[in-house]
Amino acid sequence: xxxxxxxxxxxxxxxxxxxxxxxxxxxxxxxxxxxxxxxxxxxxxxxxxxxxxxxxxxxxxxxxxxxxxxxxxxxxxxxxxxxxxxxxxxxxxxxxxxxxxxxxxxxxxxxxxxxxxxxxxxxxxxxxxxxxxxxxxxxxxxxxxxxxxxxxxxxxxxxxxxxxxxxxxxxxxxxxxxxxxxxxxxxxxxxxxxxxxxxxxxxxxxxxxxxxxxxxxxxxxxxxxxxxxxxxxxxxxxxxxxxxxxxxxxxxxxxxxxxxxxxxxxxxxxxxxxxxxxxxxxxxxxx
Amino acid sequence: xxxxxxxxxxxxxxxxxxxxxxxxxxxxxxxxxxxxxxxxxxxxxxxxxxxxxxxxxxxxxxxxxxxxxxxxxxxxxxxxxxxxxxxxxxxxxxxxxxxxxxxxxxxxxxxxxxxxxxxxxxxxxxxxxxxxxxxxxxxxxxxxxxxxxxxxxxxxxxxxxxxxxxxxxxxxxxxxxxxxxxxxxxxxxxxxxxxxxxxxxxxxxxxxxxxxxxxxxxxxxxxxxxxxxxxxxxxxxxxxxxxxxxxxxxxxxxxxxxxxxxxxxxxxxxxxxxxxxxxxxxxxxxxxxxxxxxxxxxxxxxxxxxxxxxxxxxxxxxxxxxxxxxxxxxxxxxxxxxxxxxxxxxxxxxxxxxxxxx
Numbered sequence: 001x002x003x004x005x006x007x008x009x010x011x012x013x014x015x016x017x018x019x020x021x022x023x024x025x026x027x028x029x030x031x032x033x034x035x036x037x038x039x040x041x042x043x044x045x046x047x048x049x050x051x052x053x054x055x056x057x058x059x060x061x062x063x064x065x066x067x068x069x070x071x072x073x074x075x076x077x078x079x080x081x082x083x084x085x086x087x088x089x090x091x092x093x094x095x096x097x098x099x100x101x102x103x104x105x106x107x108x109x110x111x112x113x114x115x116x117x118x119x120x121x122x123x124x125x126x127x128x129x130x131x132x133x134x135x136x137x138x139x140x141x142x143x144x145x146x147x148x149x150x151x152x153x154x155x156x157x158x159x160x161x162x163x164x165x166x167x168x169x170x171x172x173x174x175x176x177x178x179x180x181x182x183x184x185x186x187x188x189x190x191x192x193x194x195x196x197x198x199x200x201x202x203x204x205x206x207x208x209x210x211x212x213x214x215x216x217x218x219x220x221x222x223x224x225x226x227x228x229x230x231x232x233x234x235x236x237x238x239x240x241x242x243x244x245x246x247x248x249x250x251x252x253x254x255x256x257x258x259x260x261x262x263x264x265x266x267x268x269x270x271x272x273x274x275x276x277x278x279x280x281x282x283x284x285x286x287x
Numbered sequence: 288x289x290x291x292x293x294x295x296x297x298x299x300x301x302x303x304x305x306x307x308x309x310x311x312x313x314x315x316x317x318x319x320x321x322x323x324x325x326x327x328x329x330x331x332x333x334x335x336x337x338x339x340x341x342x343x344x345x346x347x348x349x350x351x352x353x354x355x356x357x358x359x360x361x362x363x364x365x366x367x368x369x370x371x372x373x374x375x376x377x378x379x380x381x382x383x384x385x386x387x388x389x390x391x392x393x394x395x396x397x398x399x400x401x402x403x404x405x406x407x408x409x410x411x412x413x414x415x416x417x418x419x420x421x422x423x424x425x426x427x428x429x430x431x432x433x434x435x436x437x438x439x440x441x442x443x444x445x446x447x448x449x450x451x452x453x454x455x456x457x458x459x460x461x462x463x464x465x466x467x468x469x470x471x472x473x474x475x476x477x478x479x480x481x482x483x484x485x486x487x488x489x490x491x492x493x494x495x496x497x498x499x500x501x502x503x504x505x506x507x508x509x510x511x512x513x514x515x516x517x518x519x520x521x522x523x524x525x526x527x528x529x530x531x532x533x534x535x536x537x538x539x540x541x542x543x544x545x546x547x548x549x550x551x552x553x554x555x556x557x558x559x560x561x562x563x564x565x566x567x568x569x570x571x572x573x574x575x576x577x578x579x580x581x582x583x584x585x586x587x588x589x590x591x592x593x594x595x596x597x598x599x600x601x602x603x604x605x606x607x608x609x610x611x612x613x614x615x616x617x618x619x620x621x622x623x624x625x626x627x628x629x630x631x632x633x634x635x636x637x638x639x640x641x642x643x644x645x
Binding site for chain 2: 046065073154239252
């Protein structure tokens with residue numbers, strides 16, 4: 001067999017291996033996605049969905065303040081949650097990686113992922129029991145006399161952010177921890193040899209080297225947070241709508257699939273932009 | 288090119304999964320099975336099991352929220368998949384227009400036993416033919432904790448946009464009764480509501496939102512009231528507090544002087560059901576005095592039975608919680624939900640969504 005024939009055989013084999021995956025992706029992602037794109041250009045007129053090929057839904061998104069505000073609220077909450085989660089997760093991951101004895105690290109990680117074992121809805125309702133006016137926090141603060149009136153910790157953005165942060169701190173802790181334990185101690189030794197103190201070593205060596213882990217975790221946090229509507233619904237008290245809630249209203253109450261598809265595409269565009277920014281940053285860091 | 292696709296490919300593909308799940312109990316389509324599209328109050332075993340045992344059938348129940356969701360499910364289903372439909376009484380004409388409901392023999396239904404105000408012949412019948420029968424009704428009004436608010440205040444809806452109970456109010460998250468109730472509060476009749484009325488209603492809704500703590504669904508509203516998170520639920524009624532009357536006697540409800548909205552739900556048989564007789568039997572059971580008493584006190588939510596004879600099967604405590612004796616007065620001071628065409632419906636939903644975003 002010639003080299004060219006061998007190459008062709010190898011290529012065929014590669015395609016044969018890749019084909020099931022490609023078919024799966026085409027069938028369950030590309031086709032539904034293309035269909036959703038198409039629907040987003042249709043409209044609901046009266047009780048009917050009509051294939052009109054119009055930009056009406058996208059125009060409505062910008063023209064109707066409550067749609068656009070949904071995106072703004074989503075972005076504000078997601079940005080807040082991501083920043084707070086990173087600030088809390090990094091020290092936690094560092095403590096687990098650097099201060100917890102090796103034999104206890106696995107236990108610490110299990111504790112970190114324990115919240116993932118329960119339903120998202122249950123966790124949100126549990127937070128409601130903690131944060132509500134008659135909840136654990138307010139009762140404790142009232143009983144020791146720190147406050148005279150219950151704090152407004154639920155049915156507002158504070159409640160939503162606390163619920164989200166609890167969930168995503170654990171996720172970020174895992175990604176940052178994975179990065180930290182891969183870091184060779186030789187970097188720190190080298191920095192110390194060159195006269196750097198602990199803070200300088202962290203700031204100039206450890207932090208830059210763990211930024212990829214932070215970015216990956218932050219991106220996951222961004223994607224999961226911006227696409228969720230359960231926590232804002234339960235802990236936010238429906239006092240401001242995030243974009244996924246607005247999408248749910250289009251589906252559940254109006255059966256306006258074209259508008260819901262258009263709003264979903266807007267959400268996808270935002271996530272894609274976040275991904276591109278993240279990917280470009282990581283690429284730049286590597287070069 | 289403009290091509291209507293309603294009921295076709297669009298929703299069929301998007302809701303394929305939901306429809307599959309919904310229809311899975313019907314897979315076998317055994318002769319002794321009945322498929323009913325219902326609200327959660329019908330899923331109480333205490334209601335359904337006596338019928339199942341008496342008739343040796345299995346009733347497969349699929350819950351839905353809102354007529355829009357029900358219509359989506361029906362459009363994704365094959366003719367004959369469903370046998371019984373429970374639907375908002377005001378939406379029955381819509382279902383008749385869609386030709387999904389079949390005629391039921393009037394002489395085999397206890398129509399004469401229903402409270403006259405809730406028979407609603409104008410919506411449940413057409414051309415003298417009965418397509419649905421009102422099975423339960425109640426009020427969207429004010430629910431409150433009488434130990435924490437002044438009950439006299441609750442007799443005036445306008446207190447809901449004053450600062451007196453700021454931060455202690457939950458608004459029921461359903462645009463239709465809330466828009467109607469707000470309309471009633473400012474002197475509009477629900478039957479005459481037009482898009483021109485919406486700016487004034489919107490203004491009042493925005494004011495209510497400013498003083499409210501949350502906007503929540505049935506369960507969240509009930510929980511908030513029961514746990515003391517809020518002291519008032521605007522849009523609530525006996526369906527919110529009656530079921531808790533035994534363990535939470537501090538919860539109460541009232542119809543204020545401006546009036547309240549009256550909701551009613553109807554039950555009918557699908558035109559394409561292959562089990563017309565069995566489906567009719569189920570409807571007859573639900574509207575019988577025994578079925579009505581069980582439906583009225585269903586674990587999901589309590590409300591008034593349409594059949595006046597159901598009182599014989601309710602305990603005194605249940606009657607008190609439902610305000611059985613006050614019905615003539617309450618019926619007089621309540622109006623039906625607004626009946627909206629598609630444009631008005633969309634406009635009301637826009638107003639509601641805007642209010643949520645405030």
